[in-house]
Amino acid sequence: MHSSVLARALVTLGLLGNLALPLDAQQTDYVLGPRDVFTITVWGPGGVSERFTVETDGTFTFPLLGRLKAGGLSVRQLQDELTAQLRDGYFKDPRVTVVVDEYRSQQIFVTGEVKSPGTYTLTRPMTVVEALALAGSTTANAGNVALVRRRIDGEASKAPVTRTGDELKEIRVDLTALQEGVLANNPVLQDGDTVAVPRAAPVYVFGHVGRPGEYTVGRDATVRQILSLAGGVSQRGAAGRVKIIRMVNGSEQEIKAELDDHVQPGDTIVVPERFF
Structure with missing residues (x-):
């Protein structure tokens, strides 16, 4: 698949432009994990603004509330949880915002016939077509499918997956359909996924x-x-x-x-x- 063809399709679909959405629009569905750094701001009289790091066990310590869970929660869920707990005896009507400062916990791998193969940080929910856009789109030698390889045990792979096996799930994505604007099979990626674009058959x-x-x-x-x-x-x-x-x-x-x-x-x- 020619890279220019897929790139034009991405622009037409508005997907490349979505990569530049405001941070607050990108972040609310992001799921926090170990080593992520974020700022919590409680607005109003007596409010606070402080940075925190998610520990390896998925928790962090917040003044007044003590040890709290963050790992596995989306930014929106953490905001709601903090709001509920602070309202219970500390603030009458707290307004809480959570902003991710450094994304460190989740990553995907893009390999094969793309212009810039490598490791990419998940800063928000990301689909296959968006991952290909980050990798510079496909090369002229790319085939018509992309393969999403994922561990079925739920654990995140720490390196690109180059083979298949009983412990892996492989999802085939039709790049021709994506180019034509058919997004029915454009899965959202998970931490540790590998997106592989094989070379076209001769x-x-x-x-x-x-x-x-x-x-x-x-x-x-x-x-x-x-x-x-x-x-x-x-x-x-x-x-x-x-x-x-x-x-x-x-x-x-x-x-x-x-x-x-x-x-x-x-x-x-x-x-x-x-x-x-």
Whole structure:
């Protein structure tokens, strides 16, 4: 999939712009975890404003209230909990805000055919398409799917997951559908998830061309472009009878090809011999 194509789709859907939402709009659904740093402000007479760090056990110590749980709570849930407890004997009508200052607890990994693979911090609920945008979108060699790999035991992986197994769940995301604006399968990522974008399957060229073989091409490549990569149709080749052999729902189909038809990863292009 060409990176420019997916990038244009992201802009069209308004997803890239969402990355610049105000902090208060981004943070309220963020789930706190160990090592996150946040500021609690209690507004009004006698109010306080102080920074706290979530300890490894998911708690922190707040004046007046003592040891409180933060890990596993969203920012909004912590605000509501603090408001309720402070109202119970300390403030008549407290207004409490919680703002995350440093995101340290949650991360995801983006690997494979993206421009900037690496580790990314989860600063808010993030979907696959937003993670790909952070990674600079896909490269020209990317296939049509992204794979979300997640541990089924609920534990967060500390490094990119490069294999599958009984302990892992793998979610397939159709990048072509995302490009077309179909967001039904655009899962929200969890701490420790790996988003892997495999390289596109090659296209095979056989028959009467200059250089038969396999070629890795972008998603929008045409029969004409691939035949050019393969050295063109030879003098004995029949350019008007080119066919594509394609697997559809597990069965092989033979399609009469026009030179401007788009190919799909895994297609086989066959150029037969001329009759005379």
